[in-house]
Amino acid sequence: MINKIAVLGAGTMGHSIAENFALYGFNVNLYDANKERIGSVENDIRADLVLLAEEGFIEADIIEKTLANLHYYSDLEEAVYDRDFITEAIPEIMELKQQTFKQLDEICPSYTIFASNTSSLPLSDMWKLVSEKRRERMMITHYYNPAHIMPIVELSHFGNMPEVIYQEIEELFKSIDKQYVKVNKDVPGLVANRIQQGVAREVFSLIEQGIADPEDIDKALMFGPAFRYATSGQLEVADMGGLDIWCTVGDNLLAVMDNRKEANPLLKENVLQGKLGAKSGEGFYKYDPETLTQKRNNFNKRLIHQLKASKFYMK
Template sequence: MINKIAVLGAGTMGHGIAEAFAMYGYDVNLYDTDENKLKDAIKVIEEELKMLVEANFIESQSVGITLERITVFTDLKQTVEDRDYVIEAVPEILELKQNLFKQLDEYCPSHTIFASNTSSLPLTSMMELISDKRKEQMIVNHWYNPGHLMPLVELSYFGNMPDDLFKEVEQLYNSIKKQTVKVLQDIPGLIANRIQQGIAREVFSLIEMGAATPDDIDKALKFGPAFRYATTGQLEITDLGGLDIWCTVGDNLLKVMDNSQHANEMLRQKVAEGKLGMKSGEGFYEYKKDEISAVKKRFAEKLIHQLKASEFYIDRSSIKEEVPN
């Protein structure tokens, strides 16, 4: 049974993953080589928890209780030597991850399950340096940012892990109210990122051709497709609208839509100009330095509102059955 968690890397994703597990009662060790980064992570976690209190998502006493469940370390061996489940959220560098997992194979108990938050590196490559037995206990678990709010976690189901162990991992995520997606093929980007990139490609193309302003393009997405996507998947939407209609519209539109195989050149030009978005003060929109924290807070508040609403969502399996192949 999985009770003790370790999260390696206290950055954007790592701190949110640690926070999510701690919120739901798990004993969490958070590791980073940078002690200052660990201190900053705890401060950010506390701020995020207080925001959840303000939104009536958790009780005020939960802030202190959650923080007490997180212990920080700069020593890797001490971090993982008694853990049941270890998640790495370190930079997307294959050699770095390979060597990290090799160390974990030496430091961790024999039953410990290893997980990677990657969405771009192959599982088989990351576990090249670990023992054959441990390869049966390794999985990709890709979280979405911000980890403490976004309910999605993608889990690899590539045949290396026994079903009973996979179900144990699945149950772990269910216990912290995450929606899990079983990914059947070891493909770059997994599922959600590939869908997102498909939408982004057309959005950037529409801006490039001057079809509408950035604000109106975002509005079209937020109050059009994305409004339905908040509760209804694309395949459900297709069934509701009629496959014949979607087939006809696809024939008419897809041939005139962007089918480029690389990042949009307009996007590349903005990067070259240092227009990186909120982190630089300008991207498709402009951001005043003293307003950025407020913008981020509004974004988090909207996600919290959606998260609260999602608890009332009816699982599609309760109202229909999937058509077998």
């Protein structure tokens, strides 16, 4: 039974994943090699929890209980030596992940399950330096940002893991109210990111062609397709509309839509100019440093409201 958890990496995803498990009562060790980051991360987690309480998603007295479940380390061995389940959320560098898993394999008990939050790197490459036996206890568990709010987690089901262990992982994520997606093949992007990139490719193309302004393109998605997607998947939407209609529209539109196989040139130009979005102060929109924290909070508030509303539809 999984009780003790470790999360490697205290950045955007890692601290949020650790917070999510701690919120549901798990004993969680959070590791980061950066001592300055590991010394400040509790402030970020506390701020996340305060926002959840302000929005009525948790009771205020849960905040201190959650924080008490979290323990912070800059020494890897101390953080992982007795853990049942470890997930890494370190940078997407294959050599770094391979070396990390090699270290974990040498330190951890034989029963420890290793997971990666990657959606772009193959599991079969990440495990190259670990023992054959450990590979039966390795998988991908891919979250969406912010992990403590977004209900999805994608679970690899690639044939390396005995079914009884995989079922234990499903039960783990059920216990923290996640909607898990079983992914049967190791493909780049898994499921959710491939869908998202398909939408993003056309959105960036519409901007590039000057067909509509950013505000109107976002509005078209929010109050059009995404309005339905909040409660229905694409396949159900297609069934409800009629597959003959979807077939006809596909024949008419797909030939004139963006089909490039790399990032949009407009996106690349923005990156070259240092326009990276909220973190740099400008992307498709501009962000005032004085109001950025409030804008981030408002973004998360909308997700919290959606999470609360979606409880009705979750199975």
